Amino acid sequence: MLFTVGGLFALYEGVHKIADPHHLDSPAIAIGVLVVAIGLESWSFRTAITESRQLKGEASWVQFIRRAKVPELPVVLLEDFAALVGLALALLGVGLSTVLHQPVWDGIGTAAIGALLISVAVVLIVETKSLLLGEAASPAAVDRICQALLGPGVLRVIHQRTLHLGPDEVLLAAKLAMPADSTLAELAAAIDAAEARVRTAEPSVRVIYLEPDLDRGPVPETDPAGEATR
Secondary structure (H helix, E strand, O other): OHHHHHHHHHHHHHHHHHHOOOOOOOHHHHHHHHHHHHHHHHHHHHHHHHHHHHHHOOOOHHHHHHHOOOOHHHHHHHHHHHHHHHHHHHHHHHHHHHHHOOOHHHHHHHHHHHHHHHHHHHHHHHHHHHHHHOOOOOHHHHHHHHHHHOEOOEOEEEEEEEEEEEOOEEEEEEEEEEOOOOOHHHHHHHHHHHHHHHHHHOOOEEEEEEEEEEOOOOOOOOOHHHOOOO
């Protein structure tokens, strides 16, 4: 809402300035304020990058923003990035208006800032929607979970589903193929051991539901709603 309302207001101001341009009263003050703001926003952006690197790992910045399970970091990164680009556009608009004596450039810069804010709002809506509706664990985490489930008494993983309940809390539901001649005690021991292996391999998995079944052959893999299956 903040990005959308701010973007729409900036678009309105930009269109108004383009339709009815006015010369700036104090361009030097405007440029000075923008330069100071760029410096302060750059420091904030550097801090956000430093904090995000601890969770980003080897992923690119685009992958981190798309896959991050901690929503506040992508929001801060996008906000700081958009602020820096917006300040640069504002400085460019004010500078061109002053140098060329054409105040319409100030309106063009303001409209560009509005388009930028709306674009960031769309990205945030798309990327946070999956966290609100439920998002599967990362492919790397799913692979670790699948490998950890295999062990004594577990022939294979028929299928599994993961769901983030929070940034550091994952729910796991899986159906496991077990030997047909296993006793109830052996099934319980195998499931308990599988749970322990999963919690060791992927500590974020807090809630686990495992269903034992007979091995009836391979099951076609599906991937509904982007959730990993085996």
